[in-house]
Amino acid sequence: MTERITREIAAKGVRLIGRVIREEPRLFAVSFGGACLVVVLSISGAFVVGAVVERVIVPMVDRGETELALLAGGAAALLGLSALRVVGIFGRRLGSIYLQLELHARYRKKLVRRFLRLPPSWHRRHPTGKLLSHAGSDLEAMWSPGGTLAYAIATVLLLLGTLTALYTIDWAVALVGTILFPSLCTLFAVFTRIVAPKYKRSQSMRANVSSLAHESFDGALTVKSLGREDHQTQRFTDEVRRLREVNVSIGRTRGWHDPLVDTLPSFGTLTVLVIGALRLDQGAIDLGQLTTAAFLFALLDAPLRAIGWLLTAVPRAVAGWERVDAVLSATGDMTYGEQSTHDIGPAELRFDNVGYAYGTRASVLHDITFEVPKGRIVALVGPTGSGKSTLAALAARLIDPDSGRVLLNGYDARDLSAASLAATVSVVAQSSFVFDDTVRANVTLDRPGIDDDAIREALADAQADAFVDALPEGLETRLGERGVTVSGGQRQRLTLARALVGRPGLLVLDDATSAVDPVVEAAIVTGLRTRKQRPTMLVVATRRQTIALADEVVYLEEGRIVATGRHDRLLATVPQYAALLAAYDVKTGVPA
Amino acid sequence: MIWQTMRRGLALSPELYQGLAGTLALAIGMTAGRAAVPVAIQRAIDDGLRAPDGPDLTAVITICAVTAAVLFVSTICGFLMLRRLFAVSEDALATVRVKVFRHIHELSLAQVQSQARGALMSRATTDVDQITSFLQWNGVVLIICFGQVVVTAGVMLAYSWRLALVVFVVFAPVVWLVRTCMRRLADAYMQVRERSARMLSVISESVVGAEVIRAYDVSARTAARLDRAVDDHRQASRRSSRLTVTAFSVGELAAGAALAATVVVGVLLGVAGQMSVGEITAFMFLVAMFAMPAQVAAEMLNGLQNAVAGWKRVLDVLDIEPDVKEPIDGIDLPAGPIDVRLRDVSFAYAGTKSEVLKDIGLDIAAGSRVAIVGETGAGKTTLAKLVTRLAEPLTGQLLLSGVDIGRVRRESLRERVTLVPQDGFLFRGTLGDNVRFGRSLEDDEVAAILAELGLADWLAGLPDGLDTPIGERGEGLSGGERQLVALARAHATGADLLVLDEATSAVDPATETRLRRALDTVSRKRTTITIAHRLATARDADEVIVVDAGRIVQRGPHAALLATPDSVYAKLHAAWLLQDDAPIK
Structure with a gap:
């Protein structure tokens, strides 16, 4: 089981590495070139050190006299090597960092564009926190091998180079390397095999901790008002403890791995000394060559860590890749047609035998057929959970029906281009979203052809002009996370203005003024009714006032249209409708 | 640094x-x-x-x-x-x-x-x-x-x-x-x-x-x-x-x-x-x-x-110093129905100068049903938060059954006083778990709670009953259904003071009225404060309190308040009437 997982991770890791190189061949080349330069210089550095010991230090100390030119030459060689190494280091490190930055930027853009293209039904199934971590930590984990890849490959070359270099010195000394290097590789492999599933577990524990915290703070009002702070803290503590257990066990694995990686080359150096001494005694090598061999082993320290890093990064990278890829390859995109409805002015909406069964129980619809003629206002009325919002979402083509058609000006909504659809229909939902931007940008969304007069008019129609004028910088006031906070009712009015300013042919209001008080709502309704160019409107109504505004009422129950007609006719002929509205009926039982 | x-x-x-x-x-x-x-x-x-x-x-x-x-x-x-x-x-x-x-x-x-x-x-x-x-x-x-x-x-x-x-x-x-x-x-x-x-x-x-x-x-x-x-x-x-x-x-x-x-x-x-x-x-x-x-x-x-x-x-x-602190040596609220008294209570949000509530004096008798009405921004929600100690008065005194609210032990306060907000947050899990979020209950007890509120039919219509998963934040339910669950959750705590802050705004009017009447019947001795923007709620209340620009401007039974022409309540009422009486073309 674990073996299969490990093998799977390894195979994916290799593919991911291939992808890093394919995505950014130039930066990888820079990084790899630099790394190779470093490797070559390291090996030749060992030879230079050996030569300096053999040709400079030993003779001069033995003879007791200094040859300045030779000494300066040796020192200059060491210094020159170091300067060249700096060049290599710049290439290797900047190359690999730029490579990662490039890939992060590219995939962030890809991923978010994907977020933007995936339909609302997909978004509703995926919690915000998860999507954000895809664009953050998952994406960074995915490309983290890019940071050490070039160095690690160069290190493998370094190992081979060192081995070759050792063979040029002496076969017996080289034998030490021949045994040491594979055992190091085995060590890495064993380590990765043990630690990979633990990292995976740690990541999912961390996700649990995050989502618990997220939920708990978002529901702070509920937690507080029901006094469940202790209970929540206990749950959080349990999750944190589970995360801690996994991490400590990762620590135990790293505990034996890291020191072994550190000391194995040192054991190699010692063995080289013993065997080298034997060979020196036999006259096969000289002291300089022995020093070179010893230095070569000492060089391995840092590069070997690069391999270690790469190997520990791979399982996390694969996990991140899987998550990012799930978004990038998610299907179910809405495709848009080419056609556009050229009609200016009010639009016509028709539901033709529409069915919708996807998603949650509260959103099922059957055999929905009705029509909203140009310029008319239709109210959707029904008990809680009867499918009103789903119907509104279908009308605005936020979702597509499973069967039947939604027609706008006679065109199937699916055949319309995105631009035409957006120009024709505007939907205002109960939960209003405000961008981290100015009031002006929030209303216009940078759509072309909207001047200040149009903004003013829309704000006035949405009864938002007074409070916008009262904001510190009026239209230019920044809203959102780093700006001014506005109340729920104010947000709803701003989003209503956002819809109105585009002069849509069809306006879909899904309980869009629920947070606005009745007096203001009455003013909004009056404004909309008396507008010169009144759009066709489909209104999800839970207030009698809004229902009263409608030319016609579509009454829903459990996802089916039960009755259609004028409000007074439905009152008279549909008992459930009458019962639903009875709570509004102020004429009965009110002492006047 | x-x-x-x-x-x-x-x-x-x-x-x-x-x-x-x-x-x-x-x-x-x-x-x-x-x-x-x-x-x-x-x-x-x-x-x-x-x-x-x-x-x-x-x-x-x-x-x-x-x-x-x-x-x-x-x-x-x-x-x-x-x-x-x-x-x-x-x-x-x-x-x-x-x-x-x-x-x-x-x-x-x-x-x-x-x-x-x-x-x-x-x-x-x-x-x-x-x-x-x-x-x-x-x-x-x-x-x-x-x-x-x-x-x-x-x-x-x-x-x-x-x-x-x-x-x-x-x-x-x-x-x-x-x-x-x-x-x-x-x-x-x-x-x-x-x-x-x-x-x-x-x-x-x-x-x-x-x-x-x-x-x-x-x-x-x-x-x-x-x-x-x-x-x-x-x-x-x-x-x-x-x-x-x-x-x-x-x-x-x-x-x-x-x-x-x-x-x-x-x-x-x-x-x-x-x-x-x-x-x-x-x-x-x-x-x-x-x-x-x-x-x-x-x-x-x-x-x-x-x-x-x-x-x-x-x-x-x-x-960040918590601005609503758990009292040292807090005391328990006396048993029985809770009465609420406010003495010259003022409130302003931290960092702002303008007072959201000014010199509020108010007595709410134990067991009574009170509706608070007023325009957006009048201070209704703030009042609800003060009464449930989710915020603390800037000046003045707030007494629950004669005890200063700041002296009440948190556990006792949360057991006896509950707020149901407009956006009742639901947690991932099952319907049953959400209803018993505030108090551990067996399945049959949860079902009984829902039945008390007249929601038995609704429950029966759910595919898995109490075990129905409600999804991330209750996404599996409609807005109105979420409010039903939040209300049931609050009712399940058996609190003696219930504050409803537009808790049923997304529920259809018929269900809302049914709910409110059910709540009234099953908990006769409970004190209920309802923030309302529907006329029916105000009409049914023992007393209506009208808040305007941070002050209480009127209080009394619905009928009595209407007797004063040109009052804030009369204007609100007119708007409600307009809303409910708008001509249908």
């Missing part, structure tokens, strides 16, 4: 200091093994390979065997140190996480809501992760560097204080250069973090606002904003990485210079008979080890700054 934050941050986790001396001793033991190798080389050369009577193999073998033993011990030291460090740092950070989580729940609602979306979650998660990663990666390197510098410096001084001094002198300007670089680096990293925050905010907008962006077909605009933020972030990151690599290179060059100087001065000393060949060679190995800390310093700084930023954010949250 950095050090102060770090000191305070470390003080959050006293666990880290437990046995710190032991950890450092283990670190020195671990690095001693590394330094043993150059010593072995020196001894092997001087006493073995270049022994006066020709190479002495036994000496070399003995030296290597001893060193191998030292290495073995140092490996064990390393093993023990890492185990300790991991266990200790994980313990410490688990404590910090829980501390932060708990503290955030101690804060008042206004304090929680003044924080940006998702920011609080980061305090208990990613910010702590940054500290963890600093302690477990950079911390290990730091400890090894510390051990390495101490041990190699010691060994170098023992071989030749003169040559050691030369090495130190070569490294002196590096320390200065790296320090200068560090200051610029600190700024660069700061900029990276700022731009990263900006980028994440744009990304979150594209997720949270996905529907709006689609509906208005403005994804090109969002994409352009994103591209700008992503490119800015990349540019800042590039700059900081250039500085990091430069700092690293300075260390590398210094190592080269020190090596060259070692050869020159070493030979001069050797010629003078003050150093052996083995000692000079060993020095060359030691210099390479001595340079390591200078090379990794830049990386350390990044990790350190991230950790300090993490600590700072964690500390900033912990530093």
